[in-house]
Amino acid sequence: MVDFDATPEGEPVLGALLSLPELMGRKKVGPAEIDTGLLTGSWRRLVLSAPHLEPGTVDWKAYTFCVLEQLHRMLRSKQVFARNSSKWGDPRAKLLTGEAWQQARPTVLASLNLPGEAGAHLAARAALLDGTYREVAARVPDNAQIVFDDDGRLHFAALEPEPEPASLLNLRAAVNAMLPRVDLPEALLEVMSWTGADQAFTSVTGGEARLKDLHVTIGGLLVAHGCNVGYTPVMGGADALKYSRLSHVDQTYLRLATYRAANAALIEHQASIPLAQAWGGGLVASVDGMRFVVPVPSVYARPNPKYFGRRGGATWLNMINDQAAGLGGKVVAGTPRDSLYVLDVLYDRDGGRRPEMIVTDTASYSDIVFGLLTLAGFAYAPQLADLPDQKMWRIDRTADYGAFQDAARGRVDLARIERHWEDILRIIGSIHTGAVRAYDVIRMLSRDGRPTPLGDAIAHYGRIAKTLHILRLADEPGYRRQIKVQANLQEGRHALARKIFHGRSGQLYQRYQDGMEDQIGALGLVLNAMVLFTTRYMDAAVTRLRADGFDVRDEDVARLSPFVRHHINVLGRYSFQLPDLPGGLRPLRDKHAADDE
Template identity: 90%
Template sequence: MGDGRRQPNPKINYWRLLGSPRRHPNLPAEAGEHLAARAALLDGTYREVAARVPANSQIVFDDDGRLHFAALEPEPEPASLRQLREAVEAMLPRVDLPQALLEVFSWTGADQAFTSVTGGEARLKDLHVTIAALLVAHSCNVGYIPVIGATDALKYGRLSHVDQTYLRLATYRAANATLIDYQAAIPLAQAWGGGLVASVDGMRFVVPVPSVYARPNPKYFGRRGGATWLNMINDQAAGLGGKVVAGTPRDSLYVLDVLYDRDGGKRPEMIVTDTASYSDIVFGLLTLAGFAYAPQLADPPDQKMWRIDRAADYGAFQDAARGRVDLARIERHWEDILRIIGSIHTGAVRAYDVIRMLSRDGRPTPLGDAIAHYGRIAKTLHILRLADEPGYRRQIKSQANLQEGRHSLARKIFHGRSGQLYQRYQDGMEDQIGALGLVLNALVLFNTRYVDAAVNQLRADGFDVRDEDVARLSPFVRHHINMLGRYSFHLPDLPGGLRPLRDPGTADDE
């Protein structure tokens, strides 16, 4: 059976795509008017931003006319936010990790997504308990021993059978979709964001066993090989999907594949990545595919800005805008561009293979160069917006920080065997990291619901709860969840639907 991912034909001749009729539904068949509109947008944006430069304290130009950004000031943390955070965290009920998973299953029915690979096996008694145990075993990287128990659902034979028969990438993805949708409906998640901003970044794992699916990189893995979990998270803190890749390749090769192969949730509109994911071709492909690409740019002076009109006077940006976009080159290749984007959109090819196809010996092909020229328009608009809107820079930084917070929680969960991934094969890596991703989403949902309940209780008690402070509460709090030692798989009766919140005045050791 398949794993639920988009499956392009591995034997396809990608150049034959240029003769295919596929088109992206949101791109015009003729380039002329579309490119004229892009040119007008770029020209107008240059002029508007240049007019505001005298009042803009966030940017300076050096003697060579290159653009520099002032460092963003840290967002102030008011006393009201600190007080709210302390009160909320003191109220969160303490649970073992498996109890949190079982409770999330009881709310969402996500455990029903785990079906037998044979399609015909009767539903096992207490299957949800076995699934919770296996998720703990894999996501915590501790194996079966700490979760084995005396009940039938926790015996070794049962764990092994369910692991081989019910847990696979397709069922992880289906369960994730349920969790993502449930969490998105909670008011607190909606206070964090609308689900339309997402970031894609990599989390590195040392792979200490011999594997052709691991690659060396001394910076991250020392003398051993390793793999990267390239994963996507939206602004509501829900993990939308991911992909395990060997070593530490440029994220830009895989960003589009991760975007198009998400487990669930809304289709993101704005995509945040780190600097390593940036290239002009990727800018072009993402923009053509309908995404607003917003990578962090580590060193703006090294980022060439581009113009279309050689004669235009862009004021303070005149020297910075030293590159020229060739619209005629884009127009000559427009039909092929449409077919490439259409093929990615329909899943006929992986974007990874297209990006590799568009370059040869480190240099873009003529088609790749045309897409890069298109991308330079979007890149320059992005730089201009970074220069003009500190709030835009802060939004990008905030989303990147959110993903760092998720990776930090993932490290706490994946604590066994020194946090190293002991899987030799791609399928094993994908399955184990799939368990980690699902547990992360379950804990984010658990926290979202309980923090939301705590905020509501504080409001009812007359506590000064400000909406702007609520929006800055973390979905990744973890002190109340035990992830170590042996685990309890007993879920108490919860007649009110949730556990009682703790009294914030109760001492921590009680």
């Protein structure tokens, strides 16, 4: 028996649900015995006016389905919820309240640099928006990157691809030729020897004794799961690669927590390499989804014809920083908008520095998400599709913003934000402290696609940041290019992930979410290990080339990609013999050598 409860909005539906047993099986049910307020759309005709009904009666069967439809809608928006349930429970019950909120409040405000009173803060945001409008509008006559159509809507000129000078092409060719050729298992074992990542795999029983050659077994399992090929291709004569040993270690040592701990070691090592530091400081990150068809029956896979055809699928929403390190991710059903989960991914990193700027695609955008990310201290920089359809917002109705006058047709209501400021702080504080998932909060802030009053206040706050983002896109081509570069970095990572996850046609054969997260955790770890292997050897190659007098320019080094894959074999030949490396690294190949291996 499920113990349901409801918010005031959900109480009528819950009441109707509880009254259904009294109606079922009866020959006659009158209108006074049902809640006619729930009869929306065609349900009113089906329940009250069906041709077969006697005067003064209703169709209780149709009414039952109407109530169940309303119940499903209310469960999804958490207006009806199950007590003591993690998935279907009430997210409001997890929000910080009373004494708990008062104790956490000073720390939250200090860490997020938010004021307790909204007045001065909102006035400063209004002044920033007004000043930015005026500054950007003044530069419009000299700005060839933007145009306004007859309706005053803003359009961007396409970004021209950055030219690739001969010095970059020569450097890229030389570095790629110098990378040692290696099988994937050997690369994994070598990365483990550098980082000690294999030490993160501890027994679920808590035992401290380490099995002999445990790192070899772990390497075999990472190949089996990360390449989606199963045990058979990695099994060998060595005891560490026999079926019984693989199965035991898989069940005892490999789980989401140990994947994450191992990944933290890889992220830290990646950040220490000079070449990775030339790519970025680790403060810019992007979040995007990689889709997998799930061809087996699973309640955790959802249909999405755009990505999965007629079958169901799941999405790996993952985050990568500008040093090419995957910071973590989350497996979600294939259909929801990514925006519901972006904050949860950001707050649940495996390791690395907390990013300051977040790049996403359009699917991860909404005004509420803009507001929450801004409140959480992130500079949100989504790629906005169909920019002419994006409304720009102003606070001062009477201000003259020149060329933006017609585009700035929306008005931000500061009074609405100020009225809800304490609840806004409590919402973001509850997310920041981990008391509640951002996914649940965002669902709670919207009902049937429409924001609640509190959600609308957060959306108004987000519209200030959204408009500042659009103005910066219009005014700074370098900002647009930075966003594009980070988005391309994520696409490169996903392309490499597809190359690795090649078995079973790249489809995910896991029925349960835990199994999906474990296998994708293995893929993420193998992916980061390959990137780390490539980055370190690229760094060594750049150092060698500089010592040899090769034309190595800093601007070219910054454009090298760690997602090349010609030098690592992931198909069918799995050697787990790590050679003796007295110098710590394999010898680099000659930059003029033909790629005949």
